[in-house]
Amino acid sequence: MAAGPGARAGGARKLLLEDEALRDGLQMESRIFTLEEKLELFHLLARSGLRRIQVGSFVHPGIVPQMADTDELVRAIGEVEGVVLTALVLNEKGLERALACGVRHLSMSVSASDTHSRKNAGMPAEEALETMTGLIARAVSEGVQVRAGFQCSFGCVYEGTIEPDAVIRGTKRLAEAGAAEVNLADTAGMATPYSVRDLVSRAARELEGVLISLHLHDTAGLGLANMFAGYEAGVRIFDVATGGLGGCPFVKGAAGNIPAEDAVNMFQSMGVDTGVDIDVLCDAVLFLEARLGRALPGRMRRVLKGAKRD
Numbered sequence: 001m002a003a004g005p006g007a008r009a010g011g012a013r014k015l016l017l018e019d020e021a022l023r024d025g026l027q028m029e030s031r032i033f034t035l036e037e038k039l040e041l042f043h044l045l046a047r048s049g050l051r052r053i054q055v056g057s058f059v060h061p062g063i064v065p066q067m068a069d070t071d072e073l074v075r076a077i078g079e080v081e082g083v084v085l086t087a088l089v090l091n092e093k094g095l096e097r098a099l100a101c102g103v104r105h106l107s108m109s110v111s112a113s114d115t116h117s118r119k120n121a122g123m124p125a126e127e128a129l130e131t132m133t134g135l136i137a138r139a140v141s142e143g144v145q146v147r148a149g150f151q152c153s154f155g156c157v158y159e160g161t162i163e164p165d166a167v168i169r170g171t172k173r174l175a176e177a178g179a180a181e182v183n184l185a186d187t188a189g190m191a192t193p194y195s196v197r198d199l200v201s202r203a204a205r206e207l208e209g210v211l212i213s214l215h216l217h218d219t220a221g222l223g224l225a226n227m228f229a230g231y232e233a234g235v236r237i238f239d240v241a242t243g244g245l246g247g248c249p250f251v252k253g254a255a256g257n258i259p260a261e262d263a264v265n266m267f268q269s270m271g272v273d274t275g276v277d278i279d280v281l282c283d284a285v286l287f288l289e290a291r292l293g294r295a296l297p298g299r300m301r302r303v304l305k306g307a308k309r310d
Contacts, residue, residue: 015267015274016237018052018213019045019260021288022073023088025245026066027057028256031292035069039076044287045242048280050260052084054107054239058094071101086147090121095135099142107183108136109149110174112167113156116187120151129170133177140178148179149215153199155190164199168206181211181237186226189219193229200233213237216258218244218297223258224266231267238263243285243296259298261285279304 022041026033033041038055045053055077056070070087077085086105089095098106110128111117117125136146152159153167171182184199196214203212214230216223216239227238244259264276282301289296 014236015272016052016213017050017260017263017274017276018054018086018237018239019050019242020054020215020239020257021045021242021245021260021284023054023056023067024239024257025241025243025288027064028246029066029292032066033291035072035076037291038069038073041284041287042073042077044280044284046080046083048278048284049274049276050281051082051275052086052105054086054088057088057090058097059088059090060093071097074101074103088149089135089139091131092135095139099139099144103144105145105147106139107147107149108132108139108179109151109183109185110170111151111187112162112170113152113159115158116152116156129173133173136174136177136179146179147181147183147211147213148174148177149183149185150174151185151187153184154186154195155188157188157190164202167199168202171203171207175207175210179210181213182207183213183215183239185215186217187215189217189222191216191226192222193225196226196229197233200230200235204234211237213239215239217246218256218258224262227258227263228266231272242281242298243288243301244298245288245296256297259285259296259300261298261300265300265303 055073057067058070059067061068084105087103088107089098110132111120111125114125117128121128139146150171152162155162175182212235214235216226240260240263241257242260244256246256261278261281264274264278267274282304285301
């Protein structure tokens with residue numbers, strides 16, 4: 001029998017939550033966090049029990065100034081036992097920077113949408129895909145573990161429906177280049193539980209032996225429902241962001257990711273062990289809210305605060 005999408009053949013099927021508040025979350029904020037603030041947030045996330053944390057992206061600092069110090073942050077963190085540091089790479093220059101500062105796990109993403117690709121990567125989708133397959137092969141040859149992301153897998157605000165056939169063709173090419181994991185991203189927040197179930201099920205059949213993960217946005221309030229649908233379809237790796245920060249700066253109206261604390265609560269209520277201490281995670285939410293000066297979308301910090309008050 002083929003392995004499910006959340007595990008290789010014969011591998012474990014433990015749940016893994018990758019927190020992206022430091023990258024996907026902070027890139028949307030006008031406030032620039034200092035290196036010291038990022039380090040404090042990282043250590044809060046690591047202390048909560050999160051085992052994979054995306055700490056930034058290697059992109060042009062003039063376009064995304066919030067990520068300008070990613071190289072310095074990676075070096076300052078160093079190695080943390082039990083935690084995988086990862087970062088986002090979109091082009092050759094980004095890969096050069098990642099290799100130079102010693103990152104051993106990377107997300108390397110392209111878009112299924114031509115319009116989104118031109119806005120996000122500055123090139124047509126087919127050209128970006130061709131370029132990325134070469135970069136993935138190079139990263140793997142350097143001993144880096146690669147997760148290949150396919151943005152707009154569930155639809156695009158500019159182009160509408162993205163055909164599943166196109167998603168499968170693209171992800172196959174990324175996997176053939178050496179990516180050990182393929183991340184189906186709902187960049188525009190257009191996924192539904194049915195579309196998540198159907199695309200994940202098909203990808204599991206077509207990409208046998210490749211890990212499949214999900215990056216889901218909560219734009220239409222379906223984030224947790226889509227996550228549950230992915231879990232039922234066999235996915236065991238999900239992206240989250242503490243507090244519900246994030247979105248895509250090149251997609252109008254693309255609200256944040258699924259709050260990490262809400263995802264932890266959902267899975268724990270189902271008897272699924274996440275390995276994450278929700279109380280410590282909510283301390284990270286408080287840290288972010290204090291510095292951003294506003295309440296964040298996640299629900300569980302307020303729920304737990306109310307329960308303690310009662």
